[in-house]
Amino acid sequence: xxxxxxxxxxxxxxxxxxxxxxxxxxxxxxxxxxxxxxxxxxxxxxxxxxxxxxxxxxxxxxxxxxxxxxxxxxxxxxxxxxxxxxxxxxxxxxxxxxxxxxxxxxxxxxxxxxxxxxxxxxxxxxxxxxxxxxxxxxxxxxxxxxxxxxxxxxxxxxxxxxxxxxxxxxxxxxxxxxxxxxxxxxxxxxxxxxxxxxxxxxxxxxxxxxxxxxxxxxxxxxxxxxxxxxxxxxxxxxxxxxxxxxxxxxxxxxxxxxxxxxxxxxxxxxxxxxxxxxxxxxxxxxxxxxxxxxxxxxxx
Amino acid sequence: xxxxxxxxxxxxxxxxxxxxxxxxxxxxxxxxxxxxxxxxxxxxxxxxxxxxxxxxxxxxxxxxxxxxxxxxxxxxxxxxxxxxxxxxxxxxxxxxxxxxxxxxxxxxxxxxxxxxxxxxxxxxxxxxxxxxxxxxxxxxxxxxxxxxxxxxxxxxxxxxxxxxxxxxxxxxxxxxxxxxxxxxxxxxxxxxxxxxxxxxxxxxxxxxxxxxxxxxxxxxx
Numbered sequence: 382x383x384x385x386x387x388x389x390x391x392x393x394x395x396x397x398x399x400x401x402x403x404x405x406x407x408x409x410x411x412x413x414x415x416x417x418x419x420x421x422x423x424x425x426x427x428x429x430x431x432x433x434x435x436x437x438x439x440x441x442x443x444x445x446x447x448x449x450x451x452x453x454x455x456x457x458x459x460x461x462x463x464x465x466x467x468x469x470x471x472x473x474x475x476x477x478x479x480x481x482x483x484x485x486x487x488x489x490x491x492x493x494x495x496x497x498x499x500x501x502x503x504x505x506x507x508x509x510x511x512x513x514x515x516x517x518x519x520x521x522x523x524x525x526x527x528x529x530x531x532x533x534x535x536x537x538x539x540x541x542x543x544x545x546x547x548x549x550x551x552x553x554x555x556x557x558x559x560x561x562x563x564x565x566x567x568x569x570x571x572x573x574x575x576x577x578x579x580x581x582x583x584x585x586x587x588x589x590x591x592x593x594x595x596x597x598x599x600x601x602x603x604x605x606x607x608x609x610x611x612x613x614x615x616x617x618x619x620x621x622x623x624x625x626x627x628x629x630x631x632x633x634x635x636x637x638x639x640x641x642x643x644x645x646x647x648x649x650x651x652x653x654x655x656x657x658x659x660x661x662x663x664x665x666x667x668x669x670x671x672x673x674x675x676x677x678x679x680x681x
Numbered sequence: 682x683x684x685x686x687x688x689x690x691x692x693x694x695x696x697x698x699x700x701x702x703x704x705x706x707x708x709x710x711x712x713x714x715x716x717x718x719x720x721x722x723x724x725x726x727x728x729x730x731x732x733x734x735x736x737x738x739x740x741x742x743x744x745x746x747x748x749x750x751x752x753x754x755x756x757x758x759x760x761x762x763x764x765x766x767x768x769x770x771x772x773x774x775x776x777x778x779x780x781x782x783x784x785x786x787x788x789x790x791x792x793x794x795x796x797x798x799x800x801x802x803x804x805x806x807x808x809x810x811x812x813x814x815x816x817x818x819x820x821x822x823x824x825x826x827x828x829x830x831x832x833x834x835x836x837x838x839x840x841x842x843x844x845x846x847x848x849x850x851x852x853x854x855x856x857x858x859x860x861x862x863x864x865x866x867x868x869x870x871x872x873x874x875x876x877x878x879x880x881x882x883x884x885x886x887x888x889x890x891x892x893x894x895x896x897x898x899x900x901x902x
Contacts, residue, residue: 386789386791387789390786397774401774586770587772587773587774589770590770590771590772591783591787592756592759593730593732593759593764593770594759594760594764594783594784594787594831595756595757595758595759595760595784595787595788596756596787597753597756597787598753598756600756600787
């Protein structure tokens with residue numbers, strides 16, 4: 382009962398403080414929103430890249446592009462090398478005609494161009510699906526190196542190289558996100574701390590009176606800490622809201638692009654856990670900001 | 682109620698605010714502490730509300746020895762005392778009602794009881810009709826009566842007042858002192874610091890005279 386009574390008092394005092402110092406509070410909240418938005422943006426980008434990588438790594442492919450005149454018969458040696466390799470799950474020979482048909486199917490807008498060409502620009506190829514247990518394995522690279530040495534092989538495209546590059550980008554995005562997010566969050570904490578400091582200083586007489594009438598340290602500090610937490614929570618919610626609006630904008634843009642191999646379903650917003658992390662992260666920033674200034678100023 | 686044994690308060694080597702002061706103020710007594718500026722009146726009150734600690738000596742208030750009270754218990758100790766100051770020390774952002782009930786808020790008294798006690802106490806000081814006014818909308822005398830109401834709402838055993846009439850004209854000052862007398866008649870120990878000798882003679886009570894931190898006279902008029 383007493384707990385709720387005190388909590389209600391803290392909340393009403395904190396809300397009244399927020400309102401009476403609304404300009405200062407708005408500035409510090411804007412900094413929180415910006416910090417958490419930046420952090421959330423990096424998180425969102427890294428998560429979407431991770432999901433995309435996850436989908437790609439389900440089927441890592443090696444595309445062996447052959448010379449124009451190569452046929453399945455003339456590459457029997459290469460085929461047996463592929464067939465006998467333990468890393469190969471399945472493989473398929475794609476003729477130059479099949480490759481052209483695929484291109485026309487996936488890029489209907491470019492059908493005109495391909496039909497205007499004198500000859501088929503697509504080479505025949507072997508499409509190899511690597512067995513899941515061999516993904517990220519050096520024996521795949523050995524197979525790629527062996528295949529590259531074969532006579533009628535023009536080029537070998539190996540997904541894992543791409544995947545490695547994108548995984549590097551994800552790590553980079555995460556590190557950059559943590560770095561900038563960290564700096565911004567420090568700024569946000571500092572800003573909240575300063576706003577609360579100003580409020581505490583402007584209420585010095587009031588605090589003295591509170592002490593004289595028997596208010597405990599906790600009772601005096603409570604409204605200031607609650608104010609910091611409320612600022613952080615509101616900032617966190619606003620940051621998630623801004624991120625969601627931006628995400629919806631991107632979805633709408635991607636839908637109008639109608640890009641093949643890139644569907645809207647592949648994109649996703651932050652998970653509920655991450656949303657909570659951003660919102661409560663804001664609350665934690667607010668709490669720490671006000672805690673440091675109140676602790677420093679209210680040496681009771 | 683108040684016992685002081687050889688209390689000395691030194692702020693630095695040069696300045697001694699109270700020197701070897703021993704006092705006993707029994708429960709229910711009405712006493713004045715008087716003396717010129719710098720006599721040590723305010724220091725004495727600050728020691729009694731534990732805003733300051735004695736350099737040497739012992740202070741016992743309401744059975745509690747201040748030397749052995751941990752700092753987290755000071756707020757609880759202060760809830761049994763009421764304070765009235767020359768500058769009223771009211772919360773400007775809060776209404777008369779909120780100022781008066783603030784102590785009850787601190788100790789978690791229900792809203793219903795807060796309303797009942799606030800009405801009773803404001804009626805006693807004649808301000809029940811100004812419940813929703815803000816301190817700045819009141820005269821000096823009214824503000825001091827709000828401060829008295831706040832000091833009394835938790836039914837303290839001890840009421841301390843530091844120059845409570847210093848900012849008021851003689852008529853209002855007398856009115857305030859009469860309120861203190863009425864409070865004392867109900868059993869509350871009252872200690873008033875004042876340099877107003879005329880007021881002391883009109884109200885009457887025990888007079889503790891200080892001069893440069895030393896007890897120079899202790900009489901009942």
